[in-house]
Amino acid sequence: MHFKRARVCDVYKRETILQKDHKMGTQKNSDSELIVKYAPETGEVAEEEFDMVVLSVGLEPSERQRRLASRLGIRLDPNGFIWTNSLRPLETSRPGIFIGGTASGPKDIPETVIQASGTAGKASQLLVEVRGTLTLEREFPPEKDVSEQEPRIGVFVCHCGTNIGSVVDVPATAQYAKSLPYVVYAEDNLYTCSQDTQDHIREMIAEYNLNRVVVASCSPRTHEPLFQQTLCEAGLNPHLFEMANIRDQCSWIHMNRPQDATEKARDLVRMAVAKVALVEPLAAASLDVTPSALVIGGGLAGMTAALSLAKQGFEVVLVERQKQLGGTLKDLRSIFAEPNVRAYLQQIKEHVQKHKNIALYTSTEVESVEGFVGNFESTLKTGSKEKMVKYGVIIVATGGNEHKPDEYLFGQDKRVITQLQLEDLLSCTEPLSGVKTLVMIQCVGSREQEHMYCSRVCCSTAVKNALKIKELSPEAEVYILYRDIRTYGFNEEYFQAARDKGVIFVRYEADNKPKVTNKGALKLTVHELLLDRELVLEPDLLVLSSRIDPDSGNEALAQMLKVPMNEDGFLLEAHVKLRPVEFATEGIFVAGLAHSPKSMAETIAQAEAAAAKACTIISKDKYKAEPTIAAVNEDLCDGCGICVPVCEYNALEIADRPGGKEEEKIVQINEAMCKGCGGCVAACPSGAMEQKGFKNEQMLAMIKASLVD
Amino acid sequence: MTFKPKIIVFCCNWCAYAGGDLAGISRYQIKPYFRVIRTMCSARVDPEWIMEAFRLGADGVMVAGCHPGDCHYIGGNYRTRRRIALLRCLLGQFGLNQERLGLAWISAGEAEKFATTMNDFIECITELGPSPYRKTTADTQSAGLAKEAADV
Numbered sequence: 001m002h003f004k005r006a007r008v009c010d011v012y013k014r015e016t017i018l019q020k021d022h023k024m025g026t027q028k029n030s031d032s033e034l035i036v037k038y039a040p041e042t043g044e045v046a047e048e049e050f051d052m053v054v055l056s057v058g059l060e061p062s063e064r065q066r067r068l069a070s071r072l073g074i075r076l077d078p079n080g081f082i083w084t085n086s087l088r089p090l091e092t093s094r095p096g097i098f099i100g101g102t103a104s105g106p107k108d109i110p111e112t113v114i115q116a117s118g119t120a121g122k123a124s125q126l127l128v129e130v131r132g133t134l135t136l137e138r139e140f141p142p143e144k145d146v147s148e149q150e151p152r153i154g155v156f157v158c159h160c161g162t163n164i165g166s167v168v169d170v171p172a173t174a175q176y177a178k179s180l181p182y183v184v185y186a187e188d189n190l191y192t193c194s195q196d197t198q199d200h201i202r203e204m205i206a207e208y209n210l211n212r213v214v215v216a217s218c219s220p221r222t223h224e225p226l227f228q229q230t231l232c233e234a235g236l237n238p239h240l241f242e243m244a245n246i247r248d249q250c251s252w253i254h255m256n257r258p259q260d261a262t263e264k265a266r267d268l269v270r271m272a273v274a275k276v277a278l279v280e281p282l283a284a285a286s287l288d289v290t291p292s293a294l295v296i297g298g299g300l301a302g303m304t305a306a307l308s309l310a311k312q313g314f315e316v317v318l319v320e321r322q323k324q325l326g327g328t329l330k331d332l333r334s335i336f337a338e339p340n341v342r343a344y345l346q347q348i349k350e351h352v353q354k355h356k357n358i359a360l361y362t363s364t365e366v367e368s369v370e371g372f373v374g375n376f377e378s379t380l381k382t383g384s385k386e387k388m389v390k391y392g393v394i395i396v397a398t399g400g401n402e403h404k405p406d407e408y409l410f411g412q413d414k415r416v417i418t419q420l421q422l423e424d425l426l427s428c429t430e431p432l433s434g435v436k437t438l439v440m441i442q443c444v445g446s447r448e449q450e451h452m453y454c455s456r457v458c459c460s461t462a463v464k465n466a467l468k469i470k471e472l473s474p475e476a477e478v479y480i481l482y483r484d485i486r487t488y489g490f491n492e493e494y495f496q497a498a499r500d501k502g503v504i505f506v507r508y509e510a511d512n513k514p515k516v517t518n519k520g521a522l523k524l525t526v527h528e529l530l531l532d533r534e535l536v537l538e539p540d541l542l543v544l545s546s547r548i549d550p551d552s553g554n555e556a557l558a559q560m561l562k563v564p565m566n567e568d569g570f571l572l573e574a575h576v577k578l579r580p581v582e583f584a585t586e587g588i589f590v591a592g593l594a595h596s597p598k599s600m601a602e603t604i605a606q607a608e609a610a611a612a613k614a615c616t617i618i619s620k621d622k623y624k625a626e627p628t629i630a631a632v633n634e635d636l637c638d639g640c641g642i643c644v645p646v647c648e649y650n651a652l653e654i655a656d657r658p659g660g661k662e663e664e665k666i667v668q669i670n671e672a673m674c675k676g677c678g679g680c681v682a683a684c685p686s687g688a689m690e691q692k693g694f695k696n697e698q699m700l701a702m703i704k705a706s707l708v709d
Numbered sequence: 710m711t712f713k714p715k716i717i718v719f720c721c722n723w724c725a726y727a728g729g730d731l732a733g734i735s736r737y738q739i740k741p742y743f744r745v746i747r748t749m750c751s752a753r754v755d756p757e758w759i760m761e762a763f764r765l766g767a768d769g770v771m772v773a774g775c776h777p778g779d780c781h782y783i784g785g786n787y788r789t790r791r792r793i794a795l796l797r798c799l800l801g802q803f804g805l806n807q808e809r810l811g812l813a814w815i816s817a818g819e820a821e822k823f824a825t826t827m828n829d830f831i832e833c834i835t836e837l838g839p840s841p842y843r844k845t846t847a848d849t850q851s852a853g854l855a856k857e858a859a860d861v
Contacts, residue, residue, distance in 0.1 A: 248733030678753025
């Protein structure tokens with residue numbers, strides 16, 4: 001893959017006439033080439049042929065959105081996107097109407113998913129008083145005890161209109177089912193999922209005293225829950241049920257082979273019957289939930305999350321290692337949309353300190369975390385005092401910090417400072433007295449060996465501070481030495497403004513970094529690529545845009561919580577796009593810099609999202625575990641421990657065998673944390689481990705039935 | 710008479726099986742010589758099951774799961790990959806051609822890949838001929854000569 005910096009001058013088709021028919025005077029066989037004409041950074045304008053040109057187009061708001069905004073009475077921004085305030089990124093101009101996704105500005109999938117969860121949380125905060133008032137509990141008749149009974153299987157084969165019936169001989173399949181072991185009833189239906197047929201199935205269960213049901217129809221991913229509910233309504237455990245997929249994976253893919261499709265349908269029914277004969281009733285464990293949360297970290301993310309949870313009516317324990325709340329936010333003075341970040345910080349601190357649902361512990365560390373989702377317990381240490389707290393969920397908001405550079409004479413010369421130090425300086429009186437030339441260097445410590453990641457916000461920060469400098473001191477010369485300018489989204493407009501105001505942007509390459517010496521005045525040399533010359537500057541102030549480091553305590557915390565870190569030391573979410581605020585370990589969430597470098601708006605949105613997700617657990621009385629989880633045969637398990645590292649969810653632990661001899665070990669399964677993947681079962685060398693609903697004997701019966709009639 | 714292979718395909722619920730459903734919804738046409746068994750994760754598939762399937766006369770076995778990095782259960786498919794790789798090495802000792810055991814990563818959206826993978830595998834097994842473990846002589850006779858190359 002080639003990467004070229006250039007300005008595209010033109011893209012055009014060049015026609016070539018390959019052959020001229022002289023007799024007829026016509027053109028035959030003309031060919032065309034796709035040509036891109038471009039002006040590279042250095043060198044001559046060039047033309048090159050390509051087979052394909054792909055245009056990276058941007059996102060724009062739709063006309064429909066304008067009309068919708070007008071109908072809803074919400075403001076649009078000058079670009080036509082739904083307007084939001086940077087410090088309230090999920091709110092429109094009208095209270096009670098929340099916004100997320102690209103409607104409020106171009107953004108990628110993770111940010112969209114985060115905002116979506118965040119808006120749900122904001123809405124939920126308004127509905128605290130009425131939570132649950134419209135919820136209805138479904139009542140089922142008591143479950144029959146079928147444990148002493150032989151299997152009595154009922155098979156229902158579906159025509160699905162003509163979807164199955166036009167290919168598979170459904171009546172013959174139902175007839176065939178009657179011949180299978182333990183099948184005491186079989187019929188075919190036009191639409192097995194219809195309300196009529198559900199009622200009929202319940203009647204047949206009662207009439208024929210069925211204790212197992214097979215439905216041969218569509219995919220279990222379509223209607224399994226529906227049929228399972230019918231079983232509950234008939235007094236049967238919903239797991240005494242199997243489906244044969246004779247539509248999506250049979251009639252629909254073998255449309256022109258009715259004989260083969262029918263033979264396959266018979267096989268699939270036989271397999272389902274073989275398995276269901278061996279299934280047992282299953283119950284999902286229902287665990288108590290402590291309806292409160294622990295938030296680790298009292299910075300912007302931690303405070304936002306704590307307030308969100310508190311407003312939703314939950315008790316929050318907020319733990320901050322330092323004496324003061326605020327984290328990295330304490331060092332910020334302004335952002336593009338908000339000149340007085342200090343005031344904002346003060347405000348949110350007061351809200352947190354005053355809220356009755358928040359128990360705030362500063363100068364405190366979390367010593368230990370025990371337990372699992374819905375049932376955590378921790379020891380907090382403040383000085384020499386210890387306190388035990390119990391809670392249901394954890395939000396990790398441990399933040400990050402500005403790396404102190406070890407290059408460009410930082411730490412050796414007072415005139416070399418970081419962006420955060422610059423911000424401090426700019427808020428003093430006469431901050432720029434004596435500063436005629438100011439140089440900023442971007443990507444310090446970023447995007448290179450060992451720290452390949454981009455710290456996301458430094459380009460915007462540099463441009464913001466450059467604009468402030470130009471405002472305070474218009475004659476000052478400001479240079480920004482960059483590798484790429486990443487003022488993404490609406491910040492691009494500020495980049496343009498900086499250029500208009502005369503800020504000089506000089507690109508440098510990673511393998512030829514600027515050099516700084518200080519024999520007397522500071523002297524900076526950088527290779528100017530366009531002029532192909534060394535540019536020598538004498539900055540009165542050299543500002544380094546240094547990378548954002550994850551908090552130094554992350555490694556210990558990650559071990560304590562058993563959550564993963566990525567290769568850069570930030571905490572790793574369960575899925576980059578689909579689960580951006582949670583860990584694979586249930587009940588633990590993440591927000592802010594602890595996750596990755598981000599802006600204030602992004603931090604706030606992620607904190608709201610983490611709180612919203614946390615609420616889905618603590619807003620319920622009970623936590624329902626998966627029913628199809630691992631189970632151990634205590635007679636066969638010798639505690640070898642091979643299964644433990646296979647589990648992605650830390651649900652397995654080797655412990656002393658209760659009541660056993662010394663050194664006898666056995667595995668213990670945490671039913672709340674097991675997600676039912678079955679990986680440990682296949683790993684177990686002694687056959688002690690099983691997966692409920694997918695036991696070895698059940699699966700082997702299916703395999704046999706698939707091969708042997 | 711042409712040989713009709715018996716093939717078992719283990720599909721994980723979240724990706725491969727969903728891909729199979731989508732193939733049906735999209736009406737991709739696939740040769741009918743395979744039977745799908747669903748598990749929640751491809752990591753549930755026990756190598757013992759695969760050997761049992763061959764013992765009972767399966768001509769081919771395929772294990773299909775989520776793409777590496779996309780497993781619904783985070784890293785289950787990494788275990789699957791290692792197990793199948795190892796099992797393949799051992800197949801020769803049982804007199805079976807390694808090609809009879811297949812491994813595929815098919816996401817929930819890859820309807821076409823599901824269809825192509827199944828059709829290709831069926832073709833491959835058809836060419837290999839019936840498994841040396843086919844029970845009845847009638848079976849082996851009607852299926853033609855087996856082209857078994859035991860790589861020990």
